[in-house]
């Protein structure tokens with residue numbers, strides 16, 4: 001088999017699994033669903049996984065996108081993705097979580113925040129609910145400041161700055177996360193209302209501004225320890241998180 005024939009076979013397989021979502025600046029290419037069995041609290045749960053790429057230029061066809069992949073240096077930038085559970089498009093109610101990437105919390109299990117705990121909790125709640133989606137937002141590290149800046153912010157926090165003050169001292173606004181891409185992907189996967197799992201009113205506002213139909217909010221409890229109590233308190237006092245659950249999570 002020649003290279004050319006191999007490529008055309010790959011393209012014919014992939015073209016049904018790529019969806020183009022037009023955006024104001026270009027297009028989002030959404031690839032999936034891909035069956036993803038996940039180990040969750042000792043059980044194996046199967047999600048449907050999708051990944052997306054936001055491009056400024058719209059390719060004339062999927063073949064062009066596939067041809068460009070090897071030159072795009074994608075490993076140098078993080079891509080976002082979404083884990084979908086159940087009959088997401090059609091279920092009467094679906095539970096949504098917009099999870100901001102946290103290298104230290106999600107991967108290392110850092111106790112300075114409770115992201116890793118919340119990630120697993122939100123996956124579990126989606127499964128219990130029967131239908132939902134967990135959006136894993138790769139450009140949201142450290143509330144949008146990036147991992148390297150977050151390391152510097154942590155050093156400031158070890159020297160009496162709170163989370164908000166540390167970000168501001170480094171020249172960042174407190175929270176620079178953007179949900180536009182994720183909401184466009186959500187709309188491509190489901191048009192019915194959703195319940196958003198969050199304690200953060202900014203997320204509710206961002207979803208509503210983007211025209212998302214919200215049927216409600218579900219609280220997400222955090223994992224409080226001596227290492228993150230100041231961080232969680234700052235979120236309530238400084239970042240406007242809803243404190244009505246007494247203990248707030250860090251979304």
Ligand SMILES: [Zn+2]
Pocket residue numbers: 102104105106113114115116
């Ligand atoms: Zn975290």
